[in-house]
Amino acid sequence: MMISIDDCLIVELNKIPSDKGNISVAESNINVPFDIKRIYYTYDIPSEAERGGHAHKEQHELVIAASGSFNVVIDDGKRKKTFFLNNPNKGLWLKPGIWRELNNFSSGGVVLVMNSGLYLESDYIRDYNKFKSK
Incomplete structure (x- = not known):
């Protein structure tokens, strides 16, 4: 089955407000639609970086703007779509077989990623031409 950009969805995490600040909780296979095996984040990203x-x-990955904002451009080899992420309790669920590029970072932007697998270089497709020919 071919995955398309239409299969990538915004996932909303619960937001529990209080006068001391908000908290959002991510739980494997409950409000995150896969088993979380790895979490990483990038920060101090120059605004012009990609x-x-x-x-x-x-x-699978769930990409969240933990702080600030940025664009996620997704591509299934036929079509592209841009998501603007700027809310720490909403993430973009990226399914396997979807090319992604992140850009337009705000000052102080932090990209938080929850991944369904441990780091495995063989799971990556890093050449766009190879991706397009899949």
């Missing part, structure tokens, strides 16, 4: 530039063969 991140991503790859697809995963098997792994």
